[in-house]
Amino acid sequence: MGGCFCEDHCQFDPHRTLVLVGKSGNGKSATGNSINLGAKSFLSKKCSSGVTVSSELQATTLKDGQVVNVIDTPGLFDSLDFEVIGKEIVECDNIAQNGIDAFLAVVSTSRFSEEEKGAIISLQTLFGKKVYDYMIVVFTGGDELEKQNQTLEDFLNESPEALKEILSLCGNHYVLFDNNTENETKRLSQVKKLLYLVDAVSNKNGGKLFTNHIFTEVNKETAMKIEQKLTDDENSKLKEKQGRAEKKNKEICQPNQKMPKGSSFEGESGDCEPSSLQTLVLVGRKGNGKSATGNSILGTCVFRSGRSSSCVTTTCEMNSTRLEDGQTINVIDTPGIIGSNIDADKEIMNCIDMAGDGIHAFLFVFSICNRFSKEEEAAIMKLLKLFGNKVYDYMILVFTGGDQLDEDDVTLEGFLHDCPDKLKEIINLCENRYVLYDNKTEGQTKRSEQVVKLSSMVKMVSRKNCGKLYNNVLLDEWKKEAKELEKHAQNFYGELEISSLIDPMHEGHYKQIFEMVEPKLKDTTLRLQQQLAEEQAARLKAEEDAKAIQKKSVEEICYMKEQIEMAKRRHKSLTINPGVIRDGICVIM
Incomplete structure (x- = not known):
């Protein structure tokens, strides 16, 4: 470069x-x-x-x-x-x-x-x-x-x-x-x-x-492209909507489908007492300090951590430490959950196999140096996609950058007071389990206090889950439940021809089904007609806006032509008349 x-x-x-x-x-x-x-x-x-x-x-x-x-x-x-x-x-x-x-x-x-x-x-x-x-x-x-x-x-x-x-x-x-x-x-x-x-x-x-002149020219060019794209897109969308509307009108409810009973995550309580071993998994967006947090927990630099424009951690890696009270902590570092490819997603999932008996807590790492944004929100959604909603029961939020808050004399609570609603929602789903970490401190006392506070919160998570760890069994149950729910959603409004139900022996049953389905059909038809009307109105508005822009462009061109003509006439008059006015003084050329 x-x-x-x-x-x-x-x-x-x-x-x-x-x-x-x-x-x-x-x-x-x-x-x-x-x-x-x-x-x-x-x-x-x-x-x-x-x-x-x-x-x-x-x-x-x-x-x-x-x-x-x-x-x-x-x-x-x-x-x-x-x-x-x-x-x-x-x-x-x-x-x-x-x-x-x-x-x-x-x-x-x-x-x-x-x-x-x-x-x-x-x-x-x-x-x-x-x-x-x-x-x-x-x-x-x-x-x-x-x-x-x-x-x-x-x-x-x-x-x-x-x-x-x-x-x-x-x-x-x-x-x-x-x-x-x-x-x-x-x-x-x-x-x-x-x-x-x-x-x-x-x-x-x-x-x-x-200047505004450049900006105006850009807008004109953009408007023309938008006009053409809207025309092409809306034509294809309208045809697609009409086709779906006709298909929907043939669909009726299949009433004999049953929802899956119970939660796939229900099971035996297990031992509610926390064990002397804790296995923690670091997850989150790249650049928020996952690896540095892992090093702080372990008390030594074993995970590669540093400023880089790309992700430093590319594979799952586990290291362990033993605290003074005999508590053993396994820490698993993972690749950044956003900006990763499919192989990286698979690598993140390997943390479950690496954990052996299971995971006590997922540590989702945020940085107070990077404001909560759509990308942070996407990272949470990606974690849910990989591990399921049950992951919230095992999640602790770790905010890095404690040294920066100390410099600004701001507490973590003060920092979170005005945080976006989406972050507040995530904190609430995690039942307010969050800690602040200063990964740059050299003070041994502060380091120990941070680890003890985190370990105490992990024990809270274990008690909440009655000692049940997040493992492959939970993951398989979640995947099975997700597939069943998806299948149920697809089949609930599956095609069922009314003609197959017309049978003299089941006339009463048919009438009952038809009475139940008819309002749904009407509602679906009305909703689709409304959507079509809204899209047609949007298309008309786009066409009107494009025409207005075109009209304005023509007016501006006419105005510029008039200005050019005026300038030509003025130049011609000055050429004919050798006397030129300069600063109020007549000068003979």
Whole structure:
């Protein structure tokens, strides 16, 4: 990866406007404060949801006289609705007034995920492909790379193809920022490197700023594509819906189906007393500190852990430790549950075989450095898909980043107070079983306290489950139940021809069935007709919107033609009349 920046003798524009964009929790606001040379212009703190909710501009003047306007925007993939966030981000173009010199896409070195990729690609949806010509990728977490004696190039050498592709689209314009440094010289150096890149972007675009005019052109092109796609898609959807409606009208209820009796997870109580052995499985999204948490529990660095743009753990691995009270703890580390392929999913499932007798608790690892997002939610859903809903009874939430909360003088309860409703729901399903971990502490007392607290919570889980471990038996029961429920759902409204029921001996039975089924048929027909009407209305609205955009485009073209004609006439009159007015003074040419 070449070309992060070059220190040639470029001439800076004394006035710059930069827009911070990216996923929430990556340090956008902190980066804005670093560009403003440490001034706390933007609110920045560790929080389970996004801090920035609207676009905001702050300006600073550097020692050489350059004025830098920095616009902070809400985080993409935050708990807020994307449409709301999108409107706020697009508002930055109006705040910028004269135009935008560069978009700073902020990415954390805590690993590049599918959600990071989605956040950057969504900018193309908001601003069009032209946005890549104005984009610089700012990697935060420079202090963490320094602690591990790692350069940005080392980090990028191991990066996934998705990140390399985005850097290529941005012309390999990227820079590393340490937002925690107190060193004034380092701060100035970071800003200087960034402004060199902004200058390179400006030169590449011929000094032309990103403005509403570019945005309007992008919208016109997008609208035309949407219009065509809507026309094609809706035609095929309508035909498909009509076919399904006709098929549904032939379907009737099959009343003699029975639901499976009992829960497949019911069984003998077992021994309710916790054993002296605990087997714990670390699960969660990559980059949240699973392996580091495993090392903290074991008290030694046995699992590979470090900052990397791709997943460090690729296979299940188990290590053990014995506590002072004689308690033995087996810890199984697993690959990241999101961003993994099918083979990785199978590898995660291997933890059950590796556990032997069974698993006492699943430790789902979250990071307070990465705000709870759709990707975290997807990781939970993936775990349920692999192990079933019963996994909630065995789950403990582990929040890493305790050192960061200590620095901000914030408790875990304070951090979770304003967390998104979805996270509160997950905490509730786990019956409020959660702990905070500081994986960076060197204090032996603190390390021991963390392990004792976690072990105590694992014992609570064991008592709740009456000593019954999560093992292959439970997993097989869940799979069997899932298949039965799926089969039941498919067959409940299976095809059953009324003609097969018309029999003189069963006339009364037929009448009873028909009376029960008729309302369902009417309801199904009415619902499908309503869906068809809604889709037709949506199609008509899309066509009207497209026509309105086309009309507006024609009007703008006519207006531009009029302006050109006026300019031609003015030029012609000036050519005929040698007298030219300049600043109120008649000059004879």
